[in-house]
Amino acid sequence: MDVTTYHNDIGRTAQQLAETKLTRANVNAATFGRLGFYTVDGAVDAQPLFLANVPVAGGTHNVLYVVTENASVYAFDADTGAVLWRISTALAGETPSDDHGCNQITPTIGITATPVIDRARGPHGAMYVVGMSRDSGGAYHQRLHALDITTGAELFNGPTEITGSYPGTGSGSVNGVVPFTPGQYVERASLLLLNGVIYTGWSSHCDTLPYTGWVMAHSADTLKPTGVLNLTPNGEMGGIWMSGAGLASDGTAIYFLDGNGTFDPTTNAQDMPSKGDFGNGFLKVTPTPTLHVADYFEPSDTVQQSNADLDLGSGGVLVLPDLVDINGNVRHLAVGGGKTRALYIVNRDSMGNFDSNGDHIYQELFSTIFGPMFSAPAYYNSTVYVGPAGDHLKALPVTNAVFATTASSQSAQTWSFPGVAPVISANGSANGIVWAAENGAVGALHAYDASNLASELYNSNQSGTRDQFGAGNKFISPMIANGKVYVGTKTGVAVFGLFGG
Template sequence: MATVAGGSITGGTASAGATGSSPGGTATPAAHDVLTYHNDIARTGQNLSETILTPANVRATTFGKVGFFAVDGKVDGQPLFVGSMAIGGGTHNVLYVVTEHDSVYALDADTGARLWKASTLGTGETTSDDHGCGQITPEIGITSTPVIDRSRGAHGTIFVVAMTKDSGGGYHQRVHALDLATGAELQGGPTEIAASYLGSGPNSASGRVVFAPSAYAERAGLLLLNGVVYTTWTSHCDGGAYNGWVIGYSADTLHQTSVLNLTPNGSGGAIWMSGAGPASDGSSIYLLDANGSFDTTLNAGGFPSKGDFGNAYLRIYP
C-alpha cells in the first residue's frame, strides 16, 4: 500500500500523493502534520523535517496518486493532515476536507475510508446561493482553508467558517470548533459572525459600519495566532456594497476578540488572497487587500487620514 505524502482535491473528489509501496503492503505513518494553509503561519509551504521524499523517489514510477476519495461538494479549501490520530478505537493518518456543501470530512488518508462527517448547516438551512457570481458556484458553504490545533480540547480541534441560508432567506456566517476525533461541536459553538466599526462606509448607520453576512465570503485561509482565530473577508465578484474586514475569535471560547475594518469611510478593500491565508511572523499579521478606497491625504503619522487602506499591503499588530 502507498504511503501518503500530500494531497489536493478538485471537483468533489480527493486525491493524495504517494511515495510508492511499503514493505509487506503496510502504510508507513507520515511524520509531519499539515495543520494550516501551506504548513505554517508564514505560509512558506516548507516541510523542513522531511525524511521520506527525495529527488530519487519522487518520480513517475514510484510517486503518484493514491486514489479518489468522494465528498459531497466542491472543495476550495486546502485539505489538512493529522498523522497517528486516535479515532473510533483505531489509529489513523487523517485527511480533513471541507466542502462548499457545508460539510467537514475526516478521511483515512491511506484508504479513503470515511471516519466521520459533520454538517455545519443549521436546522432548516441550506448552503448559500452564489449571489450571481461565478467565483464560488453553484453553492457557497465552507470556502476557506480551516486551521487545526492538536493541543486544544480532548482530542484536538479544527476551526472552520461556514456560510448558510435560512428558510426565511437570511444569510449566516459562523465560526465552528469541531472535535478532531468525532466532529462534535465544541466550546458552545458555533458562533454567529457579527461586527460593527466606526465609520460612514457601506451599510453604515449612526456612525457605524455593520458587517452584512450576505455581502461576504470567507475565502482566505484561517490564521491561528496566539490563541486567536483570525477571519478575513471578501466580496462576491467585487459587487455590491462591502468593505475589507479582519475579525478575530478566541480559540478557547469562540468569543469575538477584535474587529478591524480596512475601509471604514470608503468602500471595497476585499481580502481575496487567491485563497491563501494571512501570514504572520508570530506577532504581526501580513495581508493584501484590494479594489478599495485609499486616502491620498495622510495624517501626521503618515497613514491615510480617513483610515481607508484599500489596495494595500498591510502589517497589522493584533
C-alpha cells in the same frame, strides 16, 4: 509531520521539511502516481489538512481533513480513504449559500477558507472552520465552528455567529456605523491561529456593493469575539481576497494584501490615511491595544490601480525567515504581489507607507514576472518560488537579504489562469521538490527539482489517463504528508504516492 494550517506554517512558507519518503530519485512516472481518489459532496476549494496518529472510533489513524463548498467536513483515514466521520456546518433546516450571482465560487458557498487545527485545545484537539449557510427564511449566516478532531462534535458552545460593526460612513453604513452583513461577504483567505486567537479576513461576492474590508478576531478557547477591524470604514471595497492564501504572521503581527478599494491619499501626522481607508495596500495589523493597522505600504499609483481593478490583493503574502544583509544586519522581510505584474518586498519593521511621488520600499521587482499573481509565493533553501498566471514557475534566489531580479531557473511550462501556488517537500535541506497543481479542464499535478525548475520530475498527464483526476480547481495548493501528495478537486481529493507503498 502534521499539516495544521495553510502552507504548513503561519509564515506561509509552504515548505514541508520532514518528508523522508518522496525523493528526486523516486518521484517519476515509473514509481509514483495516483493511488486513489476520495470523493466528497462538493468542490474542495480549501487546502486539505493532515494529522498523524489520531485516536478515532477505537483505533489510531492518520487523518485527512477535507472541507467542501457543500458545507461538509470530512475526516478520512488518510491511508485507506475510509470516512471516519462527517458533519455539516449548516444547521438544521439550512442549506449552503447560493453563489449571489457571482461565478467565483459557484454553485454553492459552504466552506471556502482553509481551516486551522490546534491539537492542544479541547479534550482531543480542535479544528476551526468558517461555514456560510442560508436558512429557510432566506437569511444568510457566517459561523465559526470549533470541531473535535476525533468526532466532529462542536466544542466551546459553538458555533458562534460572526457579527460586527465599525464606526464609519462607508459602503452600507447606517447612521455612522458600518455593519457586517453576512450575506455580502465570503471568507476566502485561510484562517490564522495566533497566540490563542482565530483571525479571519473577508471579501465580497465579485465586487457587488455594498461591502468593505474586515478582519475579525475570536478567542480559540471560547469562540467569543475579541476584536474587529474595518479597513475601509469611510470608503468602499477593500476586501481580503488573496486567492485563498492565508493571513500570514511572524508570531506577533499579521500581514496580508488588501484588495482594490478606497485609499485616502491625504495622510495625517502619523503618515496614516486621514480617514482610515487602506484599500489596495500591503498591511501589517497588530492586536494590541486594539486590532489596528500598525504599518503599511501603498504603491505611489495605488488609486489608479484600484480604479483599473489592478489590485494588489489578488495574490498572497509570504513572511520570510530572518535574513542577514551584506552588512550583517538582520532583515525582517515579507513579499507579495498582485495584478500589476510586480513583486513587492517590504521591511516588516518599516514598510514604506505612501508617497504619490515614488515608492519607499525595501525592494520592488517590476520586470521579474510577466503575469499577475493570483497565488502565494513559497520559500525553501534561500529561494522564493512564484507561479504567476501566463508565466513560468520561477525560482528567485535571496542572497544577503536581496532578491535576485531574474530567475535562477524556471519551468518550461507556462501556466494559464490563475497560475500556481507552489509548495515544497524536502528532508531538511535534501531532496527538495516543488509541487504545483494545474488548473484547467484536465487538471494536473507537477513535480520539479527545487534546485532546477527546468527539470520536471513528474506530471500526472505523462501516463495517459492512469493518473488523471478530472478538472483542476482554481486556487488549490497540493498538500504533502507522510509520503503522499493530496490535491483538492471539484469533486474530491486525488491521492498520489509511491506504488507498492
